[in-house]
Amino acid sequence: MERGAEKARYSPQRHRVLGVILCVLCVSLVALPGLPAVAAGRVASLNLCTDQMLVLLAPEKIAALTPLSRDPALSFVASRAEHLPYGAQTTLTLLQQERLPILRIALAQDFAGIRRMTRLLAATLGVPERGEALIAAMDHELETLPHPSHAVRALVLEPRGLTAGPGTLMDAVLRAAGMANASDGRRVSLEALVSQPPDLLIVPSPPAYPSLATVVLRHPALANLPRRSIPPALTICAGPFSAAAAAMLTR
Amino acid sequence: MIRWLALLLTVLAAVSLCIGDATLAPPDGLIFWQLRVPRTLLGALVGGGLGLSGAVLQGALRNPLADPGLLGITGTAGLGAVIAFYWGVAATFPPVLMAGGLVGAGVGAGFLLVFAGRSPSGPSLILAGVAVSAIAAALLALALTLAPNPFALTEITFWLMGGLADRPLWQVMLTAPAILLGGAILLSLGPGLDALSLGEETARSLGVPVTRTLRLAALGTALAAGAGAAVAGSIGFIGLVVPHLLRPWFGERPGALLPAAPLAGAALLLTADMLVRLAPMVLPLSAAPPVGVLTALLGAPFLVVIARRMAP
Numbered sequence: 001m002e003r004g005a006e007k008a009r010y011s012p013q014r015h016r017v018l019g020v021i022l023c024v025l026c027v028s029l030v031a032l033p034g035l036p037a038v039a040a041g042r043v044a045s046l047n048l049c050t051d052q053m054l055v056l057l058a059p060e061k062i063a064a065l066t067p068l069s070r071d072p073a074l075s076f077v078a079s080r081a082e083h084l085p086y087g088a089q090t091t092l093t094l095l096q097q098e099r100l101p102i103l104r105i106a107l108a109q110d111f112a113g114i115r116r117m118t119r120l121l122a123a124t125l126g127v128p129e130r131g132e133a134l135i136a137a138m139d140h141e142l143e144t145l146p147h148p149s150h151a152v153r154a155l156v157l158e159p160r161g162l163t164a165g166p167g168t169l170m171d172a173v174l175r176a177a178g179m180a181n182a183s184d185g186r187r188v189s190l191e192a193l194v195s196q197p198p199d200l201l202i203v204p205s206p207p208a209y210p211s212l213a214t215v216v217l218r219h220p221a222l223a224n225l226p227r228r229s230i231p232p233a234l235t236i237c238a239g240p241f242s243a244a245a246a247a248m249l250t251r
Numbered sequence: 252m253i254r255w256l257a258l259l260l261t262v263l264a265a266v267s268l269c270i271g272d273a274t275l276a277p278p279d280g281l282i283f284w285q286l287r288v289p290r291t292l293l294g295a296l297v298g299g300g301l302g303l304s305g306a307v308l309q310g311a312l313r314n315p316l317a318d319p320g321l322l323g324i325t326g327t328a329g330l331g332a333v334i335a336f337y338w339g340v341a342a343t344f345p346p347v348l349m350a351g352g353l354v355g356a357g358v359g360a361g362f363l364l365v366f367a368g369r370s371p372s373g374p375s376l377i378l379a380g381v382a383v384s385a386i387a388a389a390l391l392a393l394a395l396t397l398a399p400n401p402f403a404l405t406e407i408t409f410w411l412m413g414g415l416a417d418r419p420l421w422q423v424m425l426t427a428p429a430i431l432l433g434g435a436i437l438l439s440l441g442p443g444l445d446a447l448s449l450g451e452e453t454a455r456s457l458g459v460p461v462t463r464t465l466r467l468a469a470l471g472t473a474l475a476a477g478a479g480a481a482v483a484g485s486i487g488f489i490g491l492v493v494p495h496l497l498r499p500w501f502g503e504r505p506g507a508l509l510p511a512a513p514l515a516g517a518a519l520l521l522t523a524d525m526l527v528r529l530a531p532m533v534l535p536l537s538a539a540p541p542v543g544v545l546t547a548l549l550g551a552p553f554l555v556v557i558a559r560r561m562a563p
Contacts, residue, residue, distance in 0.1 A: 159402055160402075161538075187537060187538065189272050189538075191282055191286055192272060194281055194282050194285075195282060207400055208399070209339045209398065210336065210337065210341075210342045211337065211400040211401075211403050211406060212336075213402040214400065214402065216417050219417060219419055221281055221286050224281070
């Protein structure tokens with residue numbers, strides 16, 4: 001009964017599946033002013049990162065997520081996304097022609113950005129209190145992190161020799177964990193890494209299936225460096241769960 | 252002459268151990284043993300295997316264009332290695348990587364043998380090799396597209412162009428026995444190849460087991476060139492160029508080229524790999540290009556020159 005009433009209130013046009021399309025601009029734009037709160041309607045996400053925010057905030061309003069949201073290697077909420085609808089593949093242009101309301105979200109690169117993104121989405125979805133609850137839980141986790149006794153210079157090494165430089169999400173995670181970032185954002189070769197080793201090497205945990213790029217992260221030349229593996233599901237997207245990545249580094 | 256080649260190779264190997272992007276000097280233990288030594292050893296082994304395979308193939312097929320890369324043997328070897336590697340089998344049991352490469356190379360070399368038996372004309376054999384290479388490259392791209400790891404497809408340049416960077420020492424140790432065994436087989440074929448250069452009929456009349464010689468040439472090439480391709484990708488044109496570079500000094504007789512070919516192949520690949528490593532220090536490059544890019548850029552014009560010389 002309750003559910004039916006809710007559904008009737010939230011979907012005035014049942015055939016119209018997509019109420020709001022969440023779309024992420026990968027470039028860091030100034031956060032655009034949000035849409036008027038769409039307490040009504042159902043919501044589709046076109047991006048792994050917004051998938052996860054939708055699952056956390058308003059799973060009952062989800063019209064569609066990307067298939068990636070169900071992959072436990074990439075998605076923090078894979079287990080919860082399992083029974084939710086997925087498959088939003090339609091191009092943005094087509095949706096714009098349909099005059100669907102589209103909310104563009106700048107990808108967060110630090111914890112202030114995560115708070116902003118969470119508030120904006122929570123307000124748009126008409127669930128501001130859930131947003132505040134997620135932020136409060138994240139802030140609590142960040143405040144209770146133990147800090148290392150001495151300054152640790154950590155380097156986040158990604159496949160193909162890429163490193164997380166200043167201004168990246170992992171840089172913010174390192175700082176939250178009380179570590180200094182040893183990377184200037186440039187690619188490093190194995191030789192350069194061995195000749196100027198950081199105190200700690202942070203690598204993504206090995207994927208189920210290998211590639212040359214991920215196998216090199218376990219090259220014997222790096223075997224003597226202290227290292228910490230961190231699951232990519234925690235670091236690909238910025239979200240309230242990014243605090244868990246910092247917590248993992250301090251343990 | 253052989254002594255000079257051996258000396259040249261020793262000098263090149265020593266210089267290769269001193270070139271890297273950390274320092275231009277002999278480095279400390281870790282970089283030396285885990286990065287420079289495997290790279291230099293692998294370059295010498297792969298280059299030697301390719302050079303010797305090229306010399307044997309050009310002699311056995313009596314075709315100056317024969318080369319393990321052009322004939323598709325390194326291509327099918329790479330395909331076999333890719334299938335073994337990206338589906339995780341080689342991660343749990345590394346020798347599977349080598350086995351995959353060798354099975355692939357065996358299939359390529361076996362096809363070549365059958366085709367060469369039916370249609371001995373030079374150009375048609377090369378064309379068949381081109382077809383095998385194309386099929387191997389297409390299947391390689393397909394395998395990398397279907398591979399479960401998202402980085403797989405971006406690694407197609409490594410498998411098609413080859414590279415010697417950042418290979419761990421255990422992979423070199425896995426390759427070495429196969430290349431050395433293949434090399435030993437190929438080196439033993441000298442007298443048979445000399446007789447074959449007079450034509451199959453004459454060779455038979457001289458008591459040379461022609462079929463056996465050709466089979467051993469295919470097997471040795473699959474081992475010597477295929478094992479390298481399983482670890483370093485398809486590095487092209489070394490096998491094509493080496494015999495042509497050696498003929499002015501060692502003569503036309505195929506058997507005379509064999510002892511020198513692995514030394515020259517190793518020296519050539521080590522030189523190309525050093526140039527590639529030095530490139531980012533001289534040119535505005537963010538990373539060293541794959542060594543196969545350089546061997547193809549230098550080797551392909553060579554192919555054109557040889558083809559023009561062959562034209563009636």
